[in-house]
Amino acid sequence: MKNDLDALMEKNGIDALLVTGPAQHNPAMVYLTGLHHLSTADLIKKRGEPAVVFHGPMERDEAAKTGLRTVSYSQYPMAALLKETGGNRVQAAVLRYQRMLAEAGVTSGKVMLYGREEIGPAFSIFSALQQATPGLTFTGDTGEALLPAARATKDEDEIDAIRKMGQVTTAVVSEVADFLTSHAAKDGRLVKPDGQPLLLGEVKERINLWLAERGAENPEGTIFSIGRDAAVPHSTGNPLDEMRLGQTIIFDIYPCQGGGGYFYDFTRTWCLGYAPDEAQALYEQVLAVFQQVRSEVKINAPTASYQRRTCELFEAQGHPTVLSQPTTERGYVHGVGHGVGLNIHERPWLGSGAGPQDLLLPGSVFTLEPGLYYPERGLGVRLEDTLWARPDGVIETIAPYPMDLVLPIRH
Amino acid sequence: MKNDLDALMEKNGIDALLVTGPAQHNPAMVYLTGLHHLSTADLIKKRGEPAVVFHGPMERDEAAKTGLRTVSYSQYPMAALLKETGGNRVQAAVLRYQRMLAEAGVTSGKVMLYGREEIGPAFSIFSALQQATPGLTFTGDTGEALLPAARATKDEDEIDAIRKMGQVTTAVVSEVADFLTSHAAKDGRLVKPDGQPLLLGEVKERINLWLAERGAENPEGTIFSIGRDAAVPHSTGNPLDEMRLGQTIIFDIYPCQGGGGYFYDFTRTWCLGYAPDEAQALYEQVLAVFQQVRSEVKINAPTASYQRRTCELFEAQGHPTVLSQPTTERGYVHGVGHGVGLNIHERPWLGSGAGPQDLLLPGSVFTLEPGLYYPERGLGVRLEDTLWARPDGVIETIAPYPMDLVLPIRH
Numbered sequence: 001m002k003n004d005l006d007a008l009m010e011k012n013g014i015d016a017l018l019v020t021g022p023a024q025h026n027p028a029m030v031y032l033t034g035l036h037h038l039s040t041a042d043l044i045k046k047r048g049e050p051a052v053v054f055h056g057p058m059e060r061d062e063a064a065k066t067g068l069r070t071v072s073y074s075q076y077p078m079a080a081l082l083k084e085t086g087g088n089r090v091q092a093a094v095l096r097y098q099r100m101l102a103e104a105g106v107t108s109g110k111v112m113l114y115g116r117e118e119i120g121p122a123f124s125i126f127s128a129l130q131q132a133t134p135g136l137t138f139t140g141d142t143g144e145a146l147l148p149a150a151r152a153t154k155d156e157d158e159i160d161a162i163r164k165m166g167q168v169t170t171a172v173v174s175e176v177a178d179f180l181t182s183h184a185a186k187d188g189r190l191v192k193p194d195g196q197p198l199l200l201g202e203v204k205e206r207i208n209l210w211l212a213e214r215g216a217e218n219p220e221g222t223i224f225s226i227g228r229d230a231a232v233p234h235s236t237g238n239p240l241d242e243m244r245l246g247q248t249i250i251f252d253i254y255p256c257q258g259g260g261g262y263f264y265d266f267t268r269t270w271c272l273g274y275a276p277d278e279a280q281a282l283y284e285q286v287l288a289v290f291q292q293v294r295s296e297v298k299i300n301a302p303t304a305s306y307q308r309r310t311c312e313l314f315e316a317q318g319h320p321t322v323l324s325q326p327t328t329e330r331g332y333v334h335g336v337g338h339g340v341g342l343n344i345h346e347r348p349w350l351g352s353g354a355g356p357q358d359l360l361l362p363g364s365v366f367t368l369e370p371g372l373y374y375p376e377r378g379l380g381v382r383l384e385d386t387l388w389a390r391p392d393g394v395i396e397t398i399a400p401y402p403m404d405l406v407l408p409i410r411h
Numbered sequence: 412m413k414n415d416l417d418a419l420m421e422k423n424g425i426d427a428l429l430v431t432g433p434a435q436h437n438p439a440m441v442y443l444t445g446l447h448h449l450s451t452a453d454l455i456k457k458r459g460e461p462a463v464v465f466h467g468p469m470e471r472d473e474a475a476k477t478g479l480r481t482v483s484y485s486q487y488p489m490a491a492l493l494k495e496t497g498g499n500r501v502q503a504a505v506l507r508y509q510r511m512l513a514e515a516g517v518t519s520g521k522v523m524l525y526g527r528e529e530i531g532p533a534f535s536i537f538s539a540l541q542q543a544t545p546g547l548t549f550t551g552d553t554g555e556a557l558l559p560a561a562r563a564t565k566d567e568d569e570i571d572a573i574r575k576m577g578q579v580t581t582a583v584v585s586e587v588a589d590f591l592t593s594h595a596a597k598d599g600r601l602v603k604p605d606g607q608p609l610l611l612g613e614v615k616e617r618i619n620l621w622l623a624e625r626g627a628e629n630p631e632g633t634i635f636s637i638g639r640d641a642a643v644p645h646s647t648g649n650p651l652d653e654m655r656l657g658q659t660i661i662f663d664i665y666p667c668q669g670g671g672g673y674f675y676d677f678t679r680t681w682c683l684g685y686a687p688d689e690a691q692a693l694y695e696q697v698l699a700v701f702q703q704v705r706s707e708v709k710i711n712a713p714t715a716s717y718q719r720r721t722c723e724l725f726e727a728q729g730h731p732t733v734l735s736q737p738t739t740e741r742g743y744v745h746g747v748g749h750g751v752g753l754n755i756h757e758r759p760w761l762g763s764g765a766g767p768q769d770l771l772l773p774g775s776v777f778t779l780e781p782g783l784y785y786p787e788r789g790l791g792v793r794l795e796d797t798l799w800a801r802p803d804g805v806i807e808t809i810a811p812y813p814m815d816l817v818l819p820i821r822h
Contacts, residue, residue: 037647039630058645074738113531120551122530123537140531142501212623220438221448235470236448252649327485
């Protein structure tokens with residue numbers, strides 16, 4: 001949580017954070033500033049002190065909305081910096097960072113770098129800044145030890161934002177189910193009132209629209225795939241596919257607040273009209289594993305234990321898994337979950353990213369998403385909810401929704 | 412253009428490109444792969460050879476859609492790499508990059524880094540890769556000399572994509588105008604059928620919806636601001652503002668293809684019902700400057716000349732500008748334009764980013780957007796079109812739309 005930051009900085013021997021980039025679709029910045037229309041900014045937070053936001057002069061009103069101390073880049077005019085460095089843009093950027101760091105009171109120690117930006121110029125500029133500033137050590141948080149660690153447990157206002165996205169998500173899922181079941185079937189697939197087959201791309205257009213109606217975005221897309229595509233976990237679906245009855249549809253939807261805020265993550269598997277025996281059997285196995293693992297989740301347990309447990313349960317059912325066959329593309333082929341917040345995937349890691357020391361801390365928001373995939377049989381089933389490990393120890397499904405496999409279709 | 416890449420690599424002494432990150436909302440990657448649902452990928456292109464895409468094993472079908480040679484990360488199993496490096500994640504990433512570079516035939520020379528990703532881990536990993544790989548030199552394209560230079564002039568399929576976004580943009584602008592003028596006025600502001608005032612936030616919701624209906628996104632938001640807010644160039648507008656008659660509204664809309672593709676950029680200034688004399692006068696001055704500069708644009712002229720010319724024209728009208736007062740917040744306070752493509756702002760630069768050697772090359776797509784701002788008078792006017800410098804020398808407005816100031820409102 002946010003108020004863990006100073007303690008985490010101390011624990012990791014970090015004297016300052018430097019976050020760069022916009023205040024939209026940039027998790028580290030949005031975490032510290034809130035969602036604002038800042039197209040280019042730097043934020044520097046010295047340990048034990050509030051953060052300072054550096055912003056373009058044209059964005060002063062937006063910068064003020066962060067509630068943080070603001071300093072305009074016009075304090076460091078680029079023309080003067082270029083003059084000082086003989087026209088060298090990298091060295092001009094270095095000078096500006098040195099002055100901004102000084103303005104924020106950061107004169108020695110270790111500075112952790114954050115922000116989603118073009119990595120090439122950042123690599124050149126921070127390499128040059130490092131060389132020109134021996135009193136400071138710049139480093140990336142490759143161990144996710146600081147900001148991602150704070151972000152792994154959520155404050156109440158973050159839970160509110162994620163819950164709202166969960167409500168948006170299930171409302172849209174419900175609209176999609178109603179939309180599909182409002183169609184008649186003909187020749188084994190859904191048809192529109194004009195008799196033409198309903199296409200997968202048309203369903204996806206509705207999904208985008210219904211998300212936008214609710215102020216949400218889906219910057220990473222939506223998986224809505226049928227048949228063989230559903231059997232490849234991250235195939236997003238072919239827009240020209242028809243909505244055939246009795247085939248598994250995987251509907252994995254992960255929208256975020258407009259502007260790049262908090263996400264929600266949710267998957268259901270559907271069969272239109274009826275489920276063939278082998279789809280039904282696979283579904284029941286995934287549901288059983290979901291329910292079993294869900295019932296065993298508890299606070300302060302090692303997060304890696306759930307992936308192992310999921311693999312063991314699937315193997316007991318006779319499926320290959322990544323536990324015994326790390327590169328398998330049949331059976332259970334991915335991780336059982338991940339944290340959800342300003343990134344769709346973030347700490348806590350529950351799959352292969354989890355270390356033995358990672359525990360499921362109170363305040364964590366994370367997915368459980370076991371699945372089985374048999375591409376050669378055109379079968380895929382995945383079920384996913386986003387859960388909150390409440391401080392009181394209860395594991396809460398943030399946005400409950402039925403897990404039924406079959407969507408009834410009139411004939 | 413894309414087929415300039417090898418020549419630009421040779422000219423800049425670059426032996427390979429390395430692009431990292433997703434194939435959505437990541438301009439360098441999208442440029443080389445197209446828009447695809449790849450959440451994590453690396454692309455390596457050796458000079459004179461086609462690019463190779465490295466992808467997660469679960470995204471093999473999406474990777475195949477790029478049409479490029481693909482290699483799964485499963486060729487470099489992380490578990491084995493971690494074992495080899497004693498559990499050091501940074502060194503494991505270094506090993507994987509060394510092997511991927513070797514796979515792509517890159518064994519010596521200079522490698523230019525691209526991709527929009529978290530800069531912290533990238534800084535640590537590429538610093539360590541540099542140290543471990545003395546035969547290669549890794550660098551960022553701080554001079555925008557290579558990929559941004561190729562991207563500054565557009566291929567025909569890029570023009571098609573931008574034109575479609577232009578059509579989406581003007582269609583939505585037209586819907587917004589119709590929506591506003593469908594309202595009645597009462598007590599000097601627009602009211603809804605129920606007699607309640609129409610709020611700015613309600614207009615913005617429609618904008619998002621009408622963009623989504625057309626498959627577009629606005630990841631960087633939309634400026635729709637009125638009164639004093641319109642006088643601050645990048646204020647995005649207060650959702651609770653009423654739509655008052657006779658105040659200047661700045662409507663700056665810059666959507667992109669769904670998934671993070673090509674942008675369009677467009678601004679109109681409107682007054683509802685009537686324009687007060689001082690708004691009308693300011694509008695006519697901006698329009699005159701727009702038309703004058705627009706008429707003078709020609710291929711192969713220095714791009715910086717348009718900003719200087721715009722400043723001179725505004726100063727001749729008696730306005731302060733950034734030419735004589737670089738930090739002014741009154742009068743003409745920003746650059747006259749910028750390139751538009753997979754970034755909303757990219758080469759060619761027409762404002763302060765333009766160097767003396769930058770020419771307006773055939774194939775360039777760029778904005779012209781002069782404006783005048785007087786915050787203390789609550790007045791702001793900006794007019795913007797996106798233009799294409801066609802190879803035949805014609806400067807074409809990609810999506811023409813009237814520039815009228817007043818939207819008539821019934822009383």
